[in-house]
Amino acid sequence: MSVSVRIDPTRCRGHAICALFFGDGVELDQWGFGRVTDGTADTDRLVRRARRAAAACPNGAFIVHDDGVTLAARSGA
Numbered sequence: 001m002s003v004s005v006r007i008d009p010t011r012c013r014g015h016a017i018c019a020l021f022f023g024d025g026v027e028l029d030q031w032g033f034g035r036v037t038d039g040t041a042d043t044d045r046l047v048r049r050a051r052r053a054a055a056a057c058p059n060g061a062f063i064v065h066d067d068g069v070t071l072a073a074r075s076g077a
């Protein structure tokens with residue numbers, strides 16, 4: 001299984017929560033804004049973590065694309 005992962009910079013508000021769940025693939029800047037370092041989660045473990053990060057992001061900025069289906073937990077605030 002493999003999914004693609006990205007962070008929408010227009011929605012990201014620097015909560016840094018995604019790094020707790022998807023720390024292997026997210027880098028935070030000095031203000032806590034996330035940047036995806038590897039846009040692919042290609043193991044079951046990474047896919048689970050990416051989905052948790054998407055569910056936890058309070059702004060719907062952490063986005064997982066799974067075979068045409070987009071998962072972003074919230075519409076953004």
Ligand code: SF4
Pocket residue numbers: 007011012013014015016017018019032033034056057058059060061062
């Ligand atoms: S949890 Fe969401 S809003 Fe916070 S840094 Fe990650 S992507 Fe951005």
